[in-house]
């Protein structure tokens with residue numbers, strides 16, 4: 001047999017084009033034959049880019065630190081096990097703001113691809129983080145035995161991120177979780193956030209006071225930092241143009257009942273050294289799916305799973 005011959009098309013099953021995945025220098029890139037792509041840094045398992053319809057969908061600060069010296073400003077940093085500054089006298093009290101998931105180095109567990117229906121392909125990337133992988137400082141600050149599996153799934157019209165948390169130890173622990181998604185928008189003055197009407201929110205820019213959303217289409221006209229609570233995860237949060245019927249993004253969730261809407265606006269943007277250029281606050285809005293208004297208690301041996309699916313320019 002002539003082994004120098006390449007396998008014929010029939011020999012390899014005349015297979016359809018498959019997703020491609022590359023792993024280099026702690027950065028995983030996956031793309032579909034139809035052109036969509038996603039980039040994930042092992043540092044924080046942070047999604048830093050999602051391209052669909054030929055366009056970047058996520059905002060990444062031009063001055064973001066990509067060398068592991070600071071959580072990445074942009075994309076989708078993962079917040080776990082505490083959202084915001086940790087409360088005093090809590091098991092998370094010694095952790096930094098937003099916990100350790102976004103500033104720990106995860107491992108790449110592998111890829112899988114499947115049919116996403118209608119002949120479309122899906123590629124799923126899995127990442128893992130566990131107690132023993134944490135820095136000594138974080139291990140001391142939060143001594144629980146846990147396992148996280150974070151899955152990033154790219155399809156032609158959506159990006160899904162989901163997290164499974166397992167309590168691998170002998171004592172219960174409490175956690176909060178949030179997918180801190182920085183969506184790219186052309187002009188903040190021209191977008192609206194829909195489906196928050198009548199929901200209760202904590203306004204972090206007004207001494208954490210409680211309010212009820214009155215607007216069916218929220219405009220962002222100043223620094224905004226609100227935690228909307230008790231939403232139906234299956235009802236999409238829609239980001240649309242101001243004039244519009246055309247949704248730019250539609251976000252459904254599983255087991256994530258809170259949504260944080262954040263835009264730092266002029267002064268705060270200037271004050272963040274890793275946020276650039278200064279006026280980039282016009283080109284982003286964070287719509288963050290999470291479970292942050294209360295603690296999830298996870299008993300020894302139990303698992304919890306939650307996630308979001310973002311569709312773009314439907």
Ligand SMILES: O=P(O)(O)OC[C@H]1O[C@H](O)[C@H](O)[C@@H](O)[C@@H]1O
Pocket residue numbers: 071084097098204225226260261262286288
């Ligand atoms: O600067 P970071 O630690 O990344 O936090 C950025 C922002 O995250 C969330 O959206 C919080 O609600 C904000 O209060 C916080 O400013």
